[in-house]
Amino acid sequence: MSADERVRAEWPLYEVFVRGKRGLNHVHVGSLHAADDEMALRHARDVYTRRNEGVSIWVVKSTDIAASSPDEKDPLFAPSGDKVYRHPTFYEIPDNVPHM
Amino acid sequence: MTDTTTAQSGTDEGDLLAGFEATIARNDRIEPRDWMPEGYRKTLVRQVAQHAHSEIIGMQPEGNWIGRAPSLRRKAILLAKVQDEAGHGLYLYSACETLGVSRGQLTEMLIEGRQKYSSIFNYPTLSYADVGTIGWLVDGAAICNQVPLCRTSFGPYGRAMIRICKEESFHQRQGYELLMTMMRGTDEQRAMVQESVNRFWWPALMMFGPPDDESPNSAQSMAWGIKRNTNDDLRQRFVDMSVPQAEALGVTFPDPDLRWNEERQAHDFGQPDWDEFMQVVKGNGPCNTQRIAHRRAAHEDGAWVREAATAYAASSAAEVSA
Ligand SMILES: [Fe+2]
Ligand SMILES: [Fe+2]
Numbered sequence: 001m002s003a004d005e006r007v008r009a010e011w012p013l014y015e016v017f018v019r020g021k022r023g024l025n026h027v028h029v030g031s032l033h034a035a036d037d038e039m040a041l042r043h044a045r046d047v048y049t050r051r052n053e054g055v056s057i058w059v060v061k062s063t064d065i066a067a068s069s070p071d072e073k074d075p076l077f078a079p080s081g082d083k084v085y086r087h088p089t090f091y092e093i094p095d096n097v098p099h100m
Numbered sequence: 101m102t103d104t105t106t107a108q109s110g111t112d113e114g115d116l117l118a119g120f121e122a123t124i125a126r127n128d129r130i131e132p133r134d135w136m137p138e139g140y141r142k143t144l145v146r147q148v149a150q151h152a153h154s155e156i157i158g159m160q161p162e163g164n165w166i167g168r169a170p171s172l173r174r175k176a177i178l179l180a181k182v183q184d185e186a187g188h189g190l191y192l193y194s195a196c197e198t199l200g201v202s203r204g205q206l207t208e209m210l211i212e213g214r215q216k217y218s219s220i221f222n223y224p225t226l227s228y229a230d231v232g233t234i235g236w237l238v239d240g241a242a243i244c245n246q247v248p249l250c251r252t253s254f255g256p257y258g259r260a261m262i263r264i265c266k267e268e269s270f271h272q273r274q275g276y277e278l279l280m281t282m283m284r285g286t287d288e289q290r291a292m293v294q295e296s297v298n299r300f301w302w303p304a305l306m307m308f309g310p311p312d313d314e315s316p317n318s319a320q321s322m323a324w325g326i327k328r329n330t331n332d333d334l335r336q337r338f339v340d341m342s343v344p345q346a347e348a349l350g351v352t353f354p355d356p357d358l359r360w361n362e363e364r365q366a367h368d369f370g371q372p373d374w375d376e377f378m379q380v381v382k383g384n385g386p387c388n389t390q391r392i393a394h395r396r397a398a399h400e401d402g403a404w405v406r407e408a409a410t411a412y413a414a415s416s417a418a419e420v421s422a
Contacts, residue, residue, distance in 0.1 A: 010202060010203065010204040010406075011406065011409070011410065013197065013203075029263075030190075030191055030194040030195070030256075030259075030260070030263075031194045031197065031198075032190060032194065033203055035406075035409035035410050035412065035413040036409075036412075036413035036416065036417075039409065039413075046187075047187055047190050047191075050180075050183070050184070050187060051267075067133070069133075
């Protein structure tokens with residue numbers, strides 16, 4: 001490597017997910033660069049949980065995430081749009097029926 | 101996620117723009133993989149990068165005092181504060197990378213002077229009181245700027261700002277408490293505090309940027325929901341908040357025109373020296389050269405660490421697959 005390339009060499013990008021406390025899902029909090037998984041976890045601890053913001057961390061290389069298309073009107077989500085019968089409000093129940 | 105490919109075959113640019121504008125009009129957030137006008141992306145890259153660089157360069161003036169803070173308690177506090185600023189820089193670089201620039205490119209643009217950072221960090225920290233003044237006034241001004249940015253239209257930027265704002269309150273309070281402690285000390289200590297406030301007051305007012313009539317990009321940024329308030333609005337808010345804090349502390353601001361205006365229900369105040377501001381922005385402030393030289397040296401001196409970690413990661417990966 002030339003001196004210039006050496007200064008430029010970049011570690012891969014990782015996405016970071018933190019479980020805020022027991023009982024909650026891991027939630028995406030941001031990204032960071034690290035040489036490997038172990039370093040990514042360590043950096044995630046330092047960058048994203050300096051004040052007890054988490055009890056568990058997941059890291060995954062950004063390139064390993066498959067994502068749906070960004071378009072909101074994507075056909076992927078369209079089929080659920082017209083299935084109103086999947087919602088409880090679709091069903092008319094008289095007011096005098098309790099606990100429903 | 102770095103994928104910024106947004107071209108949709110068969111959809112024309114006019115529809116995409118209409119969709120984008122409808123999202124902004126609904127006060128909804130734009131997310132990284134959404135289509136966005138090139139100008140929006142460019143403005144955001146410039147603003148978020150400049151913001152990230154400010155956090156990173158901002159570590160230097162205070163970092164300068166970690167070893168010399170007068171007690172273990174003050175050292176630990178200052179270390180934690182400076183570490184937070186590193187974190188803020190990283191949250192913002194992370195947000196900026198979702199716009200399709202890499203962290204390496206951003207670092208290069210900073211050390212080559214192609215992107216800017218806040219003018220405030222080009223002023224020196226001459227006395228320990230400056231640590232307190234920076235926490236109170238500089239972080240205080242940053243809070244005024246940042247709170248409305250939590251509602252900025254670009255999702256990752258807004259989320260980074262929420263995270264940052266949660267941490268800033270500690271920064272401001274530790275600074276103010278430091279100054280209160282010095283004000284309870286000797287005459288000499290009180291004089292140090294006043295001298296420090298005198299030096300930082302005007303540069304702190306400059307942090308909000310030039311007056312509205314000389315800030316040509318503001319209107320577009322507000323229309324896009326990137327900015328939520330004008331420079332002058334935020335500056336006024338900051339002055340009004342700071343005056344009673346100064347009274348409680350027992351210091352004055354070096355502005356003969358500063359007084360309460362009953363009619364406006366706000367303080368009147370003088371203008372900072374905008375020529376000085378332009379000089380500092382152009383690179384001619386007291387510490388510009390030193391700040392960039394230090395950042396460049398840290399980047400270049402760290403090259404072997406990045407390289408060694410990459411080599412180690414490659415060799416452990418090879419071992420696993422062997
Ligand atoms: Fe910060
Ligand atoms: Fe801060």
